[in-house]
Amino acid sequence: MKPKRTIGRREFLKKSTQALAVVAVRERMLPAGAQAATPGPAAGSIPIRTLGKTGLRLPMLGYGGAGLPKKWLNPLSQEDRVALVRYAYDRGLRYFDTAGNYLESQAILGEALKDRRRDVCLVTKVETTQPEEVRKGAEKCLRNCRPITLTFS
Numbered sequence: 001m002k003p004k005r006t007i008g009r010r011e012f013l014k015k016s017t018q019a020l021a022v023v024a025v026r027e028r029m030l031p032a033g034a035q036a037a038t039p040g041p042a043a044g045s046i047p048i049r050t051l052g053k054t055g056l057r058l059p060m061l062g063y064g065g066a067g068l069p070k071k072w073l074n075p076l077s078q079e080d081r082v083a084l085v086r087y088a089y090d091r092g093l094r095y096f097d098t099a100g101n102y103l104e105s106q107a108i109l110g111e112a113l114k115d116r117r118r119d120v121c122l123v124t125k126v127e128t129t130q131p132e133e134v135r136k137g138a139e140k141c142l143r144n145c146r147p148i149t150l151t152f153s
Helices: 010-026 034-037 080-090 103-113 131-145
Strands: 047-049 057-059 060-063 096-097 122-124
Touching: 080 103, 103 131
Parallel strands: 060 096, 096 122
Antiparallel strands: 047 057
16 A cells, blocks of 8 residues: 655645646636736625624635745746736635735735725735734735735734
């Protein structure tokens, strides 16, 4: 009997991103300008749920920005990674997650969603609980993501 092979989180993210890039290219979603003009199904096609105690009603499927950094072997260009996020938005996703330690993920999400701010829930994290460091992380997020509002929880 062969031993079961398990992969770590980072390896899973790398492989998932590579697979998504292949699917995106195969569906001809790239280059960036091509798909932006062809929106997919409305947000109503993904089941909607209330996000915790916030009262926000969002599609239950979200987009994690950890797979966006080039350093983590994302094979797409900057333009194509922005197009990938817009593709996800055009297909109904409205919850986007990132973090300061996801390298350029915040900037990519910020660029991709800049004209859709009121329609998305963009979530970020900081890597510390020290108040002065939390402030720096929040300021970095504001510069990179360019959100309309910033809520702490």
